[in-house]
Amino acid sequence: MFESVIVALWAMLPAYVPNNAAVVVGGGRPIDGGRTIGGRRLLGDGKTWQGTIGGTLSGILTGVLLNLLAVGLPIDGLVPTFPLLALLGLAGGAMGGDIGASLVKRRLNRERGSPVPGLDQLDFVVGALICTPILAPGWFFDTFSPAVVLIVLVITPLLHLGLNVVAFRLGLKNEPY
Ligand code: CTP
Ligand code: MG
Secondary structure, three states, X not given: OHHHXXXXXXXXXXXXXXXXXXXXXXXXXXXXXXXXXXXXXXOOOOOEHHHHHHHHHHHHHHHHHHHHHHHHOOOEOOEOOOOHHHHHHHHHHHHHHHHXXXXXXXXXXXXXXXOOOOHHHHHHHHHHHHHHHHHXXXXXXXXXXXXXXXXXXXXXXXXXXXXXXXXXXXXXXXXXX
């Protein structure tokens, strides 16, 4: 059980970093270019090219650093090393899930930054858990046992809330969620 928690946290780190990095590096031209559907923005100003690309790259970089780090630690062998395609699935999937959630939120008439409990905390996990098995199936099913997936789904919303409170206190985010 304890080992599964370590594996879950380690394996998901490249998916956790992108959204938080996007808050820091985001800005500039929105992905939807200002386009609207039915009077509502397609995605909104909170989803930018800079944030998405920077977020994805930072998640990939996180995985590369974890690969280097694991070699020197006693957890070497316990935690997975990340092939590049897995990192693309984890980081890109996390960003994609977050973008998908904004698409849904705008269709539900929620303004940028408005909270949708559940969706906000799990969008990027679902994105990562969909994209990674497509891009790196062998690695994914070796790493994400049913127990690990369950732990990820329970721990992630808690971690996400904690980190967003920190980002809010630091003035990086406008809302503590
Ligand atoms: N961000 C970005 N590009 C992304 C994701 C996030 O530039 N793909 C940046 C934006 O500055 C955004 C901030 O990170 O405002 C916080 O991200 P998030 O909470 O996902 O966006 P919100 O502004 O809350 O917008 P939404 O309601 O669409 O989620
Ligand atoms: Mg938000």
